[in-house]
Amino acid sequence: MARGKVQMKRIENTVHRQVTFCKRRAGLLKKAKELSVLCDADVGIIIFSTKGKLYELATKGNMQGLIERYMKSTRAVQIEDTGGRLTLESEEITSLKEEIQLLQKGLGYTFGGGVETMSLDELHALEKHLEVCICHIRSIKMQIMFEEIEVLKNKEGILKAANEYLHGKIQEQNGMFDLPSPMITGFPYPLTIQNEIFQF
Structure with missing residues (x-):
């Protein structure tokens, strides 16, 4: 008989939850041991039950040794990351300082200062800016x-x-439909004609 798909949520029934915990804990520890033997890997597992009981497995040596190795490894990674960030920040600060100095020299030249003290590279960079x-x-x-x-x-x-x-309007009032359009200039602002306003 095919087993139904298990829903990933907390088991409300206390007995069922405890049975599932025991079965899955045993299966997890078994798989960890198999991984260690087959792949020659150091595996450490720490489990706390709902009542606070500790279950642990260290396939090689003891758990304390694995934890110390873990702490040393993560500390080295953190130091490396910090060093990389500091290097990038230092390079960025240096680049910004050089750009500020170049712009200051350019401003000095713009307001009457000389350019005889600027190098060829600085002049090219200033020209691009x-x-x-x-x-x-x-x-x-x-x-x-x-x-x-x-x-x-x-x-x-x-x-x-x-x-x-x-x-x-002129044509309507005078009844003259063949007159050429009059040249009208100098409209006041706004132009109001019989309650109609032309804004411009």
Whole structure:
């Protein structure tokens, strides 16, 4: 008979929970011993029951020896990681200091200082920084110009609409449909015609 799939949740029945604990604990310890024998591995297992009873297995030596080996191994990894982070941070700090010094020299030159003390590499680096700044300034300048052009186009459209509206009103009042469109300039801001407002 096929066994049903076991749901991974706490067993509420105390007796069933204790039986399952004993069976699975024995199976786990057996598998650990097999792993140690077949693969010549050092395996350590520590288990505490719900009542606090300790069960442990050290396949080679004792548990204290395995714990000491574990502590030494993790301490070495932590030291290595810390050393790597410190090296990266130190390199980053050095790079930032060099960049700050270069920018300070560049600012000094911009405000009248000389460049005779700068090396060729520093001048090349400064040139690249200035090119990036100029490109950024030009990009912002073009964006502002495009926005102003759009505003002017909107105003032009409003003026044309106002002109057509006035021309239509004049034709309605005078009954003259063949007159050319009058040139209307100098609209006040805002333009109000018979309770209608043209904002531009």
